Amino acid sequence: MFRTALRNVLAHKARLLMTVLAVMLGVAFVSGTLVFTNTISDAYQKSSAKGFDRVDVAVQPKYRDAEGDKLGELHELNRAVLDRSSRVPGAAQAIGVVTGFTAMADKDGKLIGDGFQSQGGNYWGTKDPRYPLVRGHAPKGRGEILIDSATAERTGYRVGDTVRLSVDGPVLTPRITGVFTTDDGNVAAGGSLALFDTATAQQLFGKAGTYDQIDVTAKAGVTQAALKAELDKALPKDVVETTTGKRLADDQARAITESMSGMRTALLVFAGIALFVGTFIIANTFTMLVAQRTRELALLRAVGASRRQVTRSVLVEAFVVGAVAAVTGLLAGIGIGAGLRSLLGSFGATVPDGPLVITPGTVLTAFAVGILVTMLAAWLPGRRAAKIPPVAAMSSVHAKATTKSLVLRNTLGALFSAAGVAVVLAATTMNGSDGQAPMGLGAVLLIIGVFILTPLLSRPLIAAAAPALRAFGVSGKLARQNSVRNPRRTAATASALMIGLTLITGMTVMAGSLQKSIDKMAASAVRADYVVSMANGNLLSPDVERKLKRTDGVTATSPLRLAPSRIDGETEYLTGVDGATIGELTDLEVDDGSFRVGGGQVVVDQDTAKLHGWKAGSSFTTAFEDGEKRKLTVAGVYEGNELIRGIMIDTATLAPHESDPADMQVMVKTADGASGATKDRLVEALGTNPAIKVQDKKDLSDEVARMFTLMLNMVYGLLAMAVIIAVLGVINTLAMSVFERSQEIGMLRAIGLDRKGTKRMVRLESLVISLFGGVLGIGLGVFFGWAAGELLASKMATYELVLPWARMAVFLLLAATVGVLAALWPARRAARLNMLAAIKAE
Structure with a gap:
């Protein structure tokens, strides 16, 4: 049986190539991540250690x-x-x-x-x-x-x-x-x-x-x-x-190891996604391989092979495929690690010199991932094949799934999906970080449920494409019928693409919505034309505000100054502002009382007021930095946000108690509003200081946008690996499907379907399957993006869902492109089949 398994691997090496590539890419991603993070961490540690060489x-x-x-x-x-x-x-x-x-x-x-x-x-x-x-x-x-x-x-x-x-x-x-x-x-x-x-x-x-x-x-x-x-x-x-x-x-x-752990975890999550997608392809490939060899396996059973031996032979094939993929994936991962390190340099970041670090743990992980993932994915098809009675296998009565198994599958899928939706919806009602874990659990349950239900969903969704396919005549009709002939295979092929597009769409919805929300927050809460701050986030000298106040064209300024104090025995930070101008520079909605800051009167954001049980007219005693105490009165309670929040107190009240006053930011309003000339005048007034940033609302939004764009591009790059694996899955499925239907294609050619029509049939089948996966992925991505946004809305009052229609259209076009490209080789192979040889094929 061992020799038979090895011969089967060699006999089907062309068909197993795509599976090897899928596993190899996943292993390469995992090992590349470990090589990259270990190398960077080791380089910084050695560099840091050198800095302590002269310190005993x-x-x-x-x-x-x-x-x-x-x-x-x-x-x-x-x-x-x-x-x-x-x-x-x-x-x-x-x-x-x-x-x-x-x-x-x-x-x-x-x-x-x-x-x-x-x-x-x-x-x-x-x-x-x-x-x-x-x-x-x-x-x-x-x-x-x-x-x-x-x-x-x-x-x-x-x-x-x-x-x-x-x-x-x-x-x-x-x-x-x-x-x-x-x-x-x-x-x-x-x-x-x-x-x-x-x-x-x-x-x-x-x-x-x-x-x-x-x-x-x-x-x-x-x-x-x-x-x-x-x-x-x-x-x-x-x-x-x-x-x-x-x-x-x-x-x-x-500390360096801990700082690298976040990056390593994020990269490994995406590597896990790539492997998860690859698992579908592996399972799909072995299912088709086993199905094509049903009679061969039945003959082995008839001549004395036990169920365990049949299952074991399939697992041996998977072991060989996994081992080959692990070796090639490890080598590719070392290259990826080196490439990622070089890529840092292209972004302007440099890393201390040092060799690539390939630990025994990285090697063992690569082999464990490659072999275990492949064998686990192949175990179910092997077990299913071993359970088929030899006589039934030879007569092919096992070919179709029973009604009972379909009902069980659909029931299980419906339960998982319902549970996932329920948990996600429950998580949206929670507060901030409390809902993150439940939402993650709900997302996993829903994706599993949709994957199980995909065969059921494939028929109505693919049927919806029938009017468009009729335009292609016989080729279009055959393509639709071929797409739904084996719903499980179609589902497994489409699911790989679905997962990648779910994540990409969800991240895009989140990034666009957050950007719009921050723009809205800046526009609604800040009336100031400019915000001045230190380039590194440190505190500004009070001289900065004094210089700005004396600058021509400046009509109002106010610092935002954090000052420690003690309230009810706990440390609490006060926000020092210019009480006379802060109302002119901000536009904060007051829920209770009025917005008055000066003397002993302060205004408090909703969260702080709720925490202490304050309302307009409430009084409390604070101990300033120097230990002096003062009774303060809450004049109003306002709606805080990510930009402005806290207990606002007049700097005139605060300053006598500060030993070294410093401002986080200075807000500036000018007579002419924001313009290039006004900004240049402010920069010049501050001595063209490289340490100080002068930003208008657009600059603030662009800074946030750059952060989101960088994050989004990184996510796109990482998830591209999952999409590439999905492409390999579609190619693999179509190639095996063409091989499986050789006799049928030969008959179609014999009764008049020309080569062009054959190619069109295979391409349209691929296009329909890919678009099916794309529609499911985009739909799930929008749902998850909305749900995550609802979680954020509890912390960000200005959050607003934004659906990126243009990008979603691009993603659907991407799915269609995947289908077209994946069909090139299988379609060409189908068109070149010798019709007589194909008709005689078993």
């Missing part, structure tokens, strides 16, 4: 405990702590580290990196072991800086050039005095690093005379643990904490 023990400040209602804050690492650290037994050197956001512009005045990765720091003395100089000399004073070699190479800056930069304040134009190398992961990821002398860095970053961290290196022969013990004895435990360099490296490696 790090001294970091502790948080000072809160005193009464006064909030806790970090202790300071001053010069005394630095000197004491450098003098402990076993210490070779102690370096005070100062870091902060530093926005550097390129030669075109544009921000280098993406803001979050634009950093600055201090260069220690005349020679800093952390940053080896490639050329030039150490910086001195505010007029000199060093830049990293990667930034120098990307921008073309050289020693002696002047660069524009900002450190949470006015624009500086220092001269580059040197270029250094670094293992900093942010720089490797496309960011920039600028270094000042220590005194300048402390002044610019608002840390005069203090440090963020002290890095201590040990003398030769002194272990990190021994040095840490000495530092713990010498330094006050209530002020500082010490951590070994090894622990820092391990923590960083763990």
Whole structure:
């Protein structure tokens, strides 16, 4: 039986090729994902570990405990702590580290990196072991800086050039005095690093005379643990904490692994979808192969083979196919991993150098996935074939499914579908994240239910295409009849395409609806012409608002300032605004009371009011940052949104209690409204600062749109794998169907159907099956997009369902294209059949 199974594989290698390709693509996706994420993670971990090579023990400040209602804050690492650290037994050197956001512009005045990765720091003395100089000399004073070699190479800056930069304040134009190398992961990821002398860095970053961290290196022969013990004895435990360099490296490696886990999970989900789609094709292929060999298997049973041996022979075939697919898929996956890494570079992101990482786990996963998926998909057809009595198999009385089995299938499908719809609808009534898991469960149940019901659905839906097919004469009529002749096969073929289009349509509906909702939110809630913020999301200096207020054409400004406070013993953030102008800059609907902010009067969003049981006229006591308490009165309750929410208080009331005030954003209204000239005037008033963004409503919407477009394009790219596998499934089904109907096609040719008509028949059959899968997929995708939107609507009042009709038409056209392309080879093969040889075929 083993030899027979191997011979069957070799005898049907052409028919099994598509199955191998389907499994191979799924395995390639899984192994490629693992290779890619392992490689990136390993590269960053090694790069990060290099950064800790010169740190044996790090001294970091502790948080000072809160005193009464006064909030806790970090202790300071001053010069005394630095000197004491450098003098402990076993210490070779102690370096005070100062870091902060530093926005550097390129030669075109544009921000280098993406803001979050634009950093600055201090260069220690005349020679800093952390940053080896490639050329030039150490910086001195505010007029000199060093830049990293990667930034120098990307921008073309050289020693002696002047660069524009900002450190949470006015624009500086220092001269580059040197270029250094670094293992900093942010720089490797496309960011920039600028270094000042220590005194300048402390002044610019608002840390005069203090440090963020002290890095201590040990003398030769002194272990990190021994040095840490000495530092713990010498330094006050209530002020500082010490951590070994090894622990820092391990923590960083763990953080990198955790940050990569999200990407890995997302990629593996899509790989799972590709495999899930491939499973249909494998099961379909083996079902047809077994059906075509029914008499052969019956003969084996008649000469003594047991049911188990027949099932086992089919599983051996599946094992061989799975093993071949696993090997080729693993090799292709290694290529995909390398390609994805290179692709990062094309998006402007760079990754630290390092080899491709192919772990034993990746190899084992590839083989397990390839072999197990194939064998599981082939098990049911093999078992079904083994249960057919030999005499019945030889007389083909088993060919059609019994009425009982069809009723059972349709009942089961109806139950799964009903359960799925019920769970999804129930999830839409839940609040936010609570409904995510039930909705996912409901989606899976519904997809399974529709898949089971697809044979039943195929007849009425394909029958709807009959009027269009009549236009093609006999070929069209035959194509329709062939499509519904074997509903189960049609269902399995169409389902592969259905799943891919369900996900693509659902994501498109979600992205379009979210974009429209955010546009609507910005238009309805914000009257300001411009919103000014930091490029990296950090806080703005209050000087920014003062400069904008003095700019010609500006009629109103207001900051949005977050300030910590304590209410009922819990930390709660207040939103500081200009009480006199905030009503002119926003358009928030008030549900209770009136929108008045000033003195002791505040306005509160609905969620916060509900949480505390407040309404218009309610009073509460808050403790500000400095511990001072004040009684505040709720003047009104407004409908908050993702842009504006919280407890709004006048900055005049808030400012006396703040030690270091800073704004999240500044809202600006101008006399002439939003225009290119007005925007240029505001940018110029702020010193053409690369650290600051000036955005109108369209800019804000475009920024959100870019994020959704990038996400959507990634999803399209990933789901393209599932669509490719679906194409292979259609080709496979049609090719086997042509082989199965060779005698019939020969008879049709003999009675007058020409080659062109034969080709048209096969192509129309493929087109109908693909469009059937496309219609089901788009329909399910719209339903899931609507359901997910209802879940979001509980958190986003402006959410509005948008159906992307144009894109859905493109998706339907895509399904039709899949059908046409998939039929090219099978149609050509059918047309070239020798009619006499076909008529004589068994």
